[in-house]
Amino acid sequence: MDFVREIPLTGTAAGVIYVVLLVLGADVVLWAGWKRWHRTGLTLAVALAAVSAAWFILRHWDIPLYLFAAGLVSVLALVGVAVLPRLRVLLALVAVVSAVSTAGLANMEYGTYPTVASLDPQPVAPEMTLDQVKAASATDGAHGALVTFPVSSAVSGFTSRDATAYLPPAYFTSNATLPVIVLLHGNPGGPEQWFGSGEAAQTADRFQAANGGVSPIVIAVDATGSENANPICANSSVATVMTYLTTDVPNTIKADFRVDADQKHWTVAGLSYGGTCTLQIATTHPSAFGSVIDLSGEAEPTIGTHAATVEKFFGGDESKYQAQNPASLLTAHSYKDSGLAAVFIAGTADEHAKSALTDLSAKARAAGIPAWYGTLEGGHSFDVWRPGLQRAFAWAARRGGLTVTTDPFDGLKDSDVTL
Numbered sequence: 534m535d536f537v538r539e540i541p542l543t544g545t546a547a548g549v550i551y552v553v554l555l556v557l558g559a560d561v562v563l564w565a566g567w568k569r570w571h572r573t574g575l576t577l578a579v580a581l582a583a584v585s586a587a588w589f590i591l592r593h594w595d596i597p598l599y600l601f602a603a604g605l606v607s608v609l610a611l612v613g614v615a616v617l618p619r620l621r622v623l624l625a626l627v628a629v630v631s632a633v634s635t636a637g638l639a640n641m642e643y644g645t646y647p648t649v650a651s652l653d654p655q656p657v658a659p660e661m662t663l664d665q666v667k668a669a670s671a672t673d674g675a676h677g678a679l680v681t682f683p684v685s686s687a688v689s690g691f692t693s694r695d696a697t698a699y700l701p702p703a704y705f706t707s708n709a710t711l712p713v714i715v716l717l718h719g720n721p722g723g724p725e726q727w728f729g730s731g732e733a734a735q736t737a738d739r740f741q742a743a744n745g746g747v748s749p750i751v752i753a754v755d756a757t758g759s760e761n762a763n764p765i766c767a768n769s770s771v772a773t774v775m776t777y778l779t780t781d782v783p784n785t786i787k788a789d790f791r792v793d794a795d796q797k798h799w800t801v802a803g804l805s806y807g808g809t810c811t812l813q814i815a816t817t818h819p820s821a822f823g824s825v826i827d828l829s830g831e832a833e834p835t836i837g838t839h840a841a842t843v844e845k846f847f848g849g850d851e852s853k854y855q856a857q858n859p860a861s862l863l864t865a866h867s868y869k870d871s872g873l874a875a876v877f878i879a880g881t882a883d884e885h886a887k888s889a890l891t892d893l894s895a896k897a898r899a900a901g902i903p904a905w906y907g908t909l910e911g912g913h914s915f916d917v918w919r920p921g922l923q924r925a926f927a928w929a930a931r932r933g934g935l936t937v938t939t940d941p942f943d944g945l946k947d948s949d950v951t952l
Contacts, residue, residue, distance in 0.1 A: 677746075678704075717803030808826075
């Protein structure tokens with residue numbers, strides 16, 4: 534059954550199948566409506582309501598128009614199930630097939646599940662509790678471990694969800710203290726994004742297998758507080774996220790795990806909202822982490838518009854906002870002696886991220902931070918973020934003080950990240 538697990542859910546062939554099924558479904562819906570024209574008044578009314586609701590969603594969330602159009606086929610088919618009893622079975626089948634095809638197109642847009650296997654991934658390491666990790670012997674950790682644990686908010690008071698860590702075999706087989714890569718998710722989202730669609734554990738596991746069991750410890754933490762929240766990764770009247778990420782998170786990691794205590798050996802990496810957050814951390818708290826990986830981050834912290842963001846989080850005080858805006862801080866201050874270095878990666882089809890990160894990487898270099906900017910094939914999706922983390926993984930390991938014998942991803946060299 535391995536061949537089934539390797540069937541791609543993205544790519545040209547998959548896309549053609551989804552589109553063909555949707556076109557056929559739309560044809561059936563149109564035919565059914567034409568055959569029963571005298572009953573389509575209700576159908577049109579419900580469809581209009583669906584269009585209105587979808588338009589509201591499109592205005593508030595960045596959902597491509599073609600996904601709305603694809604989803605409309607399923608909606609109309611379901612309406613037909615309700616008003617056309619003689620065609621109920623056929624239209625129910627169309628609704629199901631169209632819904633699956635729409636989900637397939639959405640998956641292609643965001644790169645969430647590349648293959649059938651990714652729908653039910655096999656863990657690369659056994660799951661342990663924090664107590665089991667602390668009591669484990671070298672044998673227990675022969676394949677590393679995955680650990681889910683709470684993060685204290687003793688200083689910030691920020692309400693957060695649990696974090697997840699990947700510990701490499703070397704954590705159990707030696708007394709070495711390892712550097713840390715902290716991963717920040719997008720919005721909407723949570724820490725599980727990185728260990729699910731982001732395949733962070735698989736990336737770290739491949740790296741350790743090529744380097745004698747040694748890898749940075751990889752920890753995905755909460756950066757928003759809930760699935761749909763957007764606290765713009767700042768200390769504001771809404772939340773104290775920045776204090777949580779720069780104080781509570783490192784304190785908890787040091788208390789719970791045997792790690793390199795020098796945070797300049799640590800890396801903070803993030804995707805989308807999390808990418809924006811990485812640069813906010815670096816510019817407002819340059820001693821919290823030594824390295825930054827910004828994957829598809831935005832030009833500035835935002836909830837949609839600049840005015841709305843400043844008003845909601847800072848009571849309209851522009852100066853308070855700019856004090857936490859990386860673009861302004863990189864222009865106003867020198868970070869030459871901070872020891873920071875940064876990697877910026879955007880998708881080739883992600884025009885917003887390309888524009889933002891081209892500008893921010895240039896500003897970082899001008900402010901004295903060695904930086905590298907590059908693109909990977911794809912849009913604003915895990916098709917970019919998965920290989921983006923891989924591209925920078927060995928670089929982050931070396932920045933953490935580890936000797937890298939082999940880079941299984943043939944990623945960035947130290948000489949690539951320059952002023």
